[in-house]
Amino acid sequence: MISLENVHKAFGSKEILRGVDLNVARGESCVIIGGSGTGKSVTLKCILGLISPDQGTIKVGGEDITATGDRDAFLARFGMLFQGAALFDSLPVWQNVAFRLLRGSLKRPKSEAREIAIEKLRRVGLGPDVADLFPAELSGGMQKRVGLARAIAADPEIIFFDEPTTGLDPIMAGVINELIREIVVEMGATAVTITHDMTSVRAIADKVAMLHRGKIRWFGPVAEMDSADDPYLKQFITGSAEGPIETLR
Amino acid sequence: MTALVTRPLAALGAMVLAALASVGRVAMFALSAFRHIITPPFYGREFLHALMTVGYLSLPVVGLTAIFTGGALALQIYAGGSRFSAEQVVPQIVALGVVRELGPVMVGLMMAARVTSSIAAEIATMKVTEQIDALVTLSTDPMKYLTAPRVFAGLVTVPLLVAVGDTIGVFGGWFVSTQSLGFNPATYLKNTIDFLEASDIISSLVKGAAFGVIATLMGCYFGMNSGRGAQGVGRATKSSVVAAAVLILAANFLLTQAFFST
Numbered sequence: 001m002i003s004l005e006n007v008h009k010a011f012g013s014k015e016i017l018r019g020v021d022l023n024v025a026r027g028e029s030c031v032i033i034g035g036s037g038t039g040k041s042v043t044l045k046c047i048l049g050l051i052s053p054d055q056g057t058i059k060v061g062g063e064d065i066t067a068t069g070d071r072d073a074f075l076a077r078f079g080m081l082f083q084g085a086a087l088f089d090s091l092p093v094w095q096n097v098a099f100r101l102l103r104g105s106l107k108r109p110k111s112e113a114r115e116i117a118i119e120k121l122r123r124v125g126l127g128p129d130v131a132d133l134f135p136a137e138l139s140g141g142m143q144k145r146v147g148l149a150r151a152i153a154a155d156p157e158i159i160f161f162d163e164p165t166t167g168l169d170p171i172m173a174g175v176i177n178e179l180i181r182e183i184v185v186e187m188g189a190t191a192v193t194i195t196h197d198m199t200s201v202r203a204i205a206d207k208v209a210m211l212h213r214g215k216i217r218w219f220g221p222v223a224e225m226d227s228a229d230d231p232y233l234k235q236f237i238t239g240s241a242e243g244p245i246e247t248l249r
Numbered sequence: 250m251t252a253l254v255t256r257p258l259a260a261l262g263a264m265v266l267a268a269l270a271s272v273g274r275v276a277m278f279a280l281s282a283f284r285h286i287i288t289p290p291f292y293g294r295e296f297l298h299a300l301m302t303v304g305y306l307s308l309p310v311v312g313l314t315a316i317f318t319g320g321a322l323a324l325q326i327y328a329g330g331s332r333f334s335a336e337q338v339v340p341q342i343v344a345l346g347v348v349r350e351l352g353p354v355m356v357g358l359m360m361a362a363r364v365t366s367s368i369a370a371e372i373a374t375m376k377v378t379e380q381i382d383a384l385v386t387l388s389t390d391p392m393k394y395l396t397a398p399r400v401f402a403g404l405v406t407v408p409l410l411v412a413v414g415d416t417i418g419v420f421g422g423w424f425v426s427t428q429s430l431g432f433n434p435a436t437y438l439k440n441t442i443d444f445l446e447a448s449d450i451i452s453s454l455v456k457g458a459a460f461g462v463i464a465t466l467m468g469c470y471f472g473m474n475s476g477r478g479a480q481g482v483g484r485a486t487k488s489s490v491v492a493a494a495v496l497i498l499a500a501n502f503l504l505t506q507a508f509f510s511t
Binding site for chain 2: 071
């Protein structure tokens with residue numbers, strides 16, 4: 001469904017991606033793990049076309065993303081939950097959720113868009129009373145749920161989750177993890193999540209890819225992650241300060 | 250020894266190149282904004298919202314600055330004119346000064362202070378909090394959704410604000426002149442109306458349109474190109490206001506020369 005081949009990206013003299021190769025099958029939930037600054041977010045942004053890679057090819061559904069003529073139709077296949085939810089402050093919650101349904105090729109009548117938004121809010125555990133509030137009136141956990149509702153509002157084929165549990169308390173993080181897993185299975189969507197939260201990895205992933213120094217260091221099923229003998233992966237999973245991954249002290 | 254000569258020259262060259270590159274980037278951004286204004290899809294709701302924030306909500310500050318400026322101008326011209334027995338030209342000079350220069354420039358600078366800063370801070374915050382990226386993933390072009398409605402609103406509303414500012418400024422001069430300088434109200438108005446020409450008013454409105462575009466464009470440009478974090482937002486806001494104010498004053502000079510140099 002999504003394949004990256006030898007993808008490179010540098011910002012000035014700083015090389016972020018140094019030849020990323022990754023394949024995510026249709027309906028699979030792949031979690032990309034790795035330390036801060038290893039290029040996880042850049043990888044996602046390259047797939048979405050928010051950043052152009054310097055080298056390499058990225059294909060979605062067998063089609064090279066640089067050859068995609070209709071960008072609107074291409075992006076309509078995706079939903080994304082941003083790290084800070086990235087809700088639009090000036091719009092009430094329901095208009096955030098139904099944003100794609102109120103404009104562009106997926107536009108539908110306002111009342112229908114609102115109904116869908118309320119249904120999606122219900123799906124992520126929020127009542128209709130939240131619909132007319134503004135994002136600033138919500139807690140961090142509620143904002144993530146609204147972001148999740150927005151990501152699934154147009155029933156996308158592919159959903160990206162950028163650090164879905166960052167900044168949440170462990171219970172709320174667990175709730176969000178469960179929701180993500182349920183929704184991905186229910187919708188049959190292909191999911192790519194980036195995180196460094198190992199609880200999230202175990203809850204969400206079918207496959208795990210570890211990104212280190214701009215390359216995929218380890219890739220395999222989540223069930224094999226704990227028994228893998230890669231020292232980098234082991235250090236990351238155990239959160240040990242000792243090991244091959246350089247740490248700043 | 251050679252390095253002593255070449256190093257400052259190299260630094261100067263780098264500065265000139267950087268300045269030219271900035272001018273090029275702003276020009277490309279402006280062209281892109283205008284292309285998005287005239288090509289669909291159009292975001293009517295965002296345009297109406299921009300009309301409100303750029304135009305309608307700026308009315309109080311424009312009115313206040315115009316009335317005080319018009320009043321002060323009348324006092325200055327009366328005091329200065331009395332040195333060579335020319336006190337009676339107050340209505341004509343107030344009208345000319347306000348309509349041709351002070352009205353549009355004051356409104357332009359108020360736009361830079363009120364509108365440019367607010368647009369830059371809002372868009373920069375949206376960038377820092379990934380809302381701009383979110384727009385793109387939701388198949389919405391940020392240039393079309395954020396920049397085009399604001400720049401178009403600046404183009405449409407600022408000439409109207411200038412017209413309001415000109416009227417209130419002239420009224421300020423009339424009020425001070427009739428209340429404390431002993432002018433006859435009806436004669437003052439007649440002198441003002443008789444003296445003003447169509448070209449004075451047209452130049453004022455054209456300046457307003459140009460300043461509206463500059464003020465909104467600079468807010469959008471610096472917001473979209475903001476750096477990271479709170480410091481990035483602060484820097485974008487400050488740079489946008491400075492750039493807008495300088496460009497408005499420079500454009501005022503060029504437009505005045507184009508309209509009135511013989």
